[in-house]
Amino acid sequence: MTALHWPPAEPGWVSVIVPCRNEARYIDTFCTSALAQQLPAGWQLELLVADGQSDDGTRERLQSLAAADARLRWVDNPGRIVSCGLNAALQQSRGEVIVRMDVHTEYAPDYIAQCLAVLAETGADNVGGPWHAVPEPGAGPMQQAVAAAFQSRWVAGGARSRDLGFDGWVDTVYLGCWPRRVLAQHGGFDESLVRNQDDEHNLRLTRAGARVWQSSRIRSTYRPRARLAQVFRQYQQYGYWKPFVMRKHGQAAALRQLVPGLFVAALGLALLAWPLAGSGLLLGLLTLYAAAVAAMTGAVAASSDLDRAAVARVPAVIAAYHLGYGLGSLQGWWAVLRGRGPRDRFARLTR
Structure with a gap:
């Protein structure tokens, strides 16, 4: 990669980099949406999708879509995981600006245009929008509960990324958009990490003096897991890594x-x-946690329009978030304190 100055003297290329594996259900909709982005005058778009050895027809769909639109290229990702895919796509990209996207997220038509505008306005080294979870159309009560609980800052421990109206400097941001020079200077994504590669990348940037900005104008919607077991495993992995x-x-x-x-x-x-x-100590802890979950459930219900069936599932979702992350973090610390590397089963993706 060649380091370029920001802002560029004139509009150029924007490269969208995307990792995927076994996304036959979603890949067509995602590619159509990404290629329909409304860019400012003079800017050109390329979409690089790094396929992690899919075996469900995703790769064949990507090949067909790429044959129909020269702006789309598929990239082989033999490493299969997200960080490897991002780096593989980044290596083949040519844009002055790099935008990271995810197949399970839908984007406002001006998503990239707002990224470019916010980069220019703030002078930030990375920009992104809030993490907005929305259930799929026709979703059942469980996915509705998962999305509503995800969005609650009480459940998330006050994370700024869940605040849809926040604009300002942050430690990390959902997805991301960088001038190429930033990635040239600080490097790509850590391929030893299956989860938390985005947080680690932003941590690396901020520790080196780079700045990250979250803007409410950069709008997208994330489709969360639909089953409780999936949520538990997802957060167990987040905690583990x-x-x-x-x-x-x-x-x-x-x-x-x-x-x-x-x-x-x-x-x-x-x-x-x-x-x-x-049993006194155990019952005391469970009683305190039950009271906390009840309070959080009330906050979630008050800030959303969930029906009774979805509200009834919120306590289980909150517990899956917390207990999954907690168990995973203990397993991770146990490995780290013993000087061990990550266990293979935590390298498998959970969706």
Whole structure:
């Protein structure tokens, strides 16, 4: 990659980089949406989709779509995981600006145009919008509950990325858009990480003095998991990979990242102590957590238009978020403290 100055003297190319694997159900809709982006005058778009050895027909659909539109190129990703796919697409891209997209997200028609505008206005090194979870049309009550709980800052521990109206400097941002020079200077994505590669990349940028801006004008909608088991496994992976990021950078954990693991550890200790100390400690912890989940459920219900069936599922979704992340983080810390590498089963994607 060649480092280029920002802003460029005149409009040029925008490269959209996308990892995917086994997305036959979604790939056509995504490519059509991405290629329909409304760019400012003079800018040209290329879409590079890195396929991670799909075996469900995704690759064949990409080949067909690329034959019909020269702006689309598919890239082989033998590493299969997201970070490898992003780097493979990045290596073949030519844009002065790089936009990272995800197949399971839908984008406003001016998504890229707003990214370009916000980059120019703020001088940021990376920009993005809030993480907005929306259930699929006709979704059942479980996916509705998953989306509503996801959007709650109470459930997410106050993460700015869930605040749809926030504009300002942040530590990390959903997806991202960079001047090429930033990636040339700071490198691509860590291919040892199956999850948290975006957070690690932003951490690397901010520790080097780069700045990240979240803008409410950069609008997209994310389609979350539809089954509770999927949510649990997804957040177990998020929790598992976080300690590896912290070990790499010598970073102290934020309180919201520690609480789920500490709670799961406390539950485990209380269960082990039951034969000697009785059930009081365990019941006390469960009662306190049940009260917290009830309060969060009330907040979620008050800020959304969920029906009763969906609201009834919110407590289980919240518990899946917290307990999945907590159990995963304990498993991750156990591996890190023993000087072990990641376990193979946590390298498998969960969707």
